[in-house]
Amino acid sequence: MTGEGGIPPYQGQRTSPLGFIVQVVENLRKAILPIIALMFGSQQFGDTPVVVGLLIGLAIIVFNVAVAWLGWTRRRYFVGDEDVRVESGIFSRDARSVPYERIQDVSLEQKLIPRILGLTSICFETGAGGKDELKLSFVTQSEGERLRTLVRERREDHALGSARQEARAEAATAAAGVAEPESRLLFTMGPGRLALFGLFEFSLIIFALLAGALQQLDSFLPYSVWSLDDWRGFASSQMSWIGAWGVVGPVIVGTVVTITIGLIGLATGIARTVARDWGFTLERNARGFRRRRGLFTRTDVVMPVHRVQAARITTGCLRRLFGWHGLKFISLAQDSGSESHVVAPFAQMDEIWPIVREAGLSAPPADARWHLPKSDRWVVLGILGAIPVLAMIAFLAMEGRWLLALAAGLVVLPMLGLRQYFSFARHRYAVGVRQIFVREGLVTPELVIAQQIRLQTVEIARGPLGRWLGYCTVHFGLAGGKLSIPGVPIAEAFALRESVLNSIAAVDFSDLPQ
Structure with a gap:
């Protein structure tokens, strides 16, 4: 054989x-x-x-x-x-x-040197991540494609x-000679959009890398980078020309340093984005969503449609002002240690919704009824969080530092209050006929759309405060992640669980794709 x-x-x-x-x-x-x-x-x-x-x-x-x-x-x-x-x-x-x-899926990965040599690594994804994944390095590109298909x-x-299998064989026989439909391009990012995306990915990681390198090479340098006295000596040696500018000198130096750090952060963000997402394409073929990206490390991942558990639409504080969002799929297979597959990292909403519909999901209806959580949870947690601040204020007052105590009372306590308020206001959920919608984030909103039939478990968790104040946290188990709604009133949580379980029980799972 x-x-x-x-x-x-x-x-x-x-x-x-x-x-x-x-x-x-x-x-x-x-x-x-x-x-x-x-x-x-x-x-x-x-x-x-x-x-x-x-x-x-x-x-x-x-x-x-x-x-x-x-x-x-x-x-x-x-x-x-x-x-x-x-x-x-x-x-x-x-x-x-x-x-x-x-095996949930088979993905291909090409780092820079293997890519030059025409080689690829194959990852047999089990959905558990970590040591449970099986990786094979290195085979030719054609062998990788053959193994993935097989x-x-x-x-x-x-x-x-x-x-x-017999039905599938009969269907294959009937379809013999019929060409397989070509892949449809759903989303792509060119160099211009990548550069714009990088501007929103501001990063100062380069300074952390430099600090690590200096830490390793400190003994080979003529001076100590971590010595405060050496830096004072350097500053004093430069004060002659800085002082020649008078009061404007330090302002000029501070402005130049700030602009330099900002430019380095922007350049780092653009470089990281280009290296990660160069040539980003998302296609829809007969097997599902095929995503390819990467400049130095090229990845080729296929996500079967029926294995998509939920969609997560995210944005940032600044990018939302310009209408830019990101789309991820929570899938059975894991993506490089993460529970979500990025399918449109930087897109407008009119580009995102067609991709969501391809996954069998839909946007929240205009008449959706959004449920707010119970505010008691955030009020009590805010009070508990303020206790250490009140103790600090009392200690400063006893030490006679009234100015610091007053500043802490007028600044820190209101900030804690605003934090709890915004944390409460960002959580809400809605239940549709077949889907559950969960929103969170007021400044950086996030929307999760999950099909009820894809939920594995419904857990109602109550701590001491929850039992006392009558609220709980509802955890929905997804095969590729977890979806939680905090601060739900007890009666509402049990009604939600019953509704979801009834929706799941009404489905004949033998008819669903495996």
């Missing part, structure tokens, strides 16, 4: 030989800093520190090449009748297998069962 492509089942197949080159480059990248440190530390060996450092570096390189080669020769993958298995390990063998019924077909065969 032979498998797909003439490969005997469980005889196994090696990954692409070019993957050995990728592994060598990755190992050397990790070894660069140790090699540099050894070259600096080799000065203790006499007058030939460079030679000693080069010899040690060469030994590290040879060792990494040998490990990468042995690792490639010992890595095999198997596509059997019941599961997918990957074996690896030089001295201790590691064999991991995932049955087809546990595994999906066998997964569907296992989910359908023998009777439906």
Whole structure:
């Protein structure tokens, strides 16, 4: 018996030989800093520190090449009748297998170097994330596409069962010779929109990276970056020309520093956005939504429509003023450790709603009845949060620091009150015939749309305060995440649970796609 492509089942197949080159480059990248440190530390060996450092570096390189080669020769993958298995390990063998019924989807990922060499990694997603995912690196692009199609077909065969497999075979026979419909483009982002998106993704992460690098290289610098005295000396040496400008000097310096930090933050945001979302395209094909993006790391993910559990529409404080929003799908399969798949990260609402409808969801009706939570929860939590502030004010008053105590009372307490008010005002929900809508966020609003038949569980949770004041939190279990509504009155929560359960019970799940 032979498998797909003439490969005997469980005889196994090696990954692409070019993957050995990728592994060598990755190992050397990790070894660069140790090699540099050894070259600096080799000065203790006499007058030939460079030679000693080069010899040690060469030994590290040879060792990494040998490990990468042995690792490639010992890595095999198997596509059997019941599961997918990957074996690896030089001295201790590691064999991991995932049955087809546990595989939610198969995605492809191409980082920069594998992409140059025409290689890809395959991730067999189980929906659990973390160590439960099975990843195969590296195979050719054509082999990755072939494996993805093969595994999906066998997964569907296992989910359908023998009777439906026969029906599927008959349908395939009847459809022989009929061309499969082409993919439809739903959403894309060009360079102009990416640059605009990056302006809203302001980031100062570059300074955190610089701080980390300076922390590692502090011993090689002529001065200490973390020494306050060194910075005072530098400032005093520059005060001569700053002082020549009089009072305007510090203002000019502060303005230049602020503008520089702002420009760096904007440039960082644009660079991160372009690297992550370059070539972003969302298509609708026969299998579902296909999303491709990435400049250095190219990802190719397909989300079957029937596995979309809910839609999440988000925005930001500034971008909402210009009508820009983002759309994510909560799916059974996980997206790089996240519970949601980004399908339109930067779009107008007239671009988002057609995508939502393709997933079988719809916008809240104009006459939807929105339910507000019970305000008691936020009032009591606000009072409890104010107790430490009142204690601090009392302590300052006893110490005779009346000005600080007055400032804390006039600034901190009102801020706490406003925070609780806005937190209360942003939560509301509505129940439709087939869907549940949950809104939150007053300044940065967010809307979650979930089909009632996709909800796995309905949990009513009450803490001590909830039992005392008559409210609870309703948790809806989704296969790819969780949806919660806090501060719901008890009677309303039980009525909501009954309504959702009745809606689910009225559906014949045997007719739904698996």
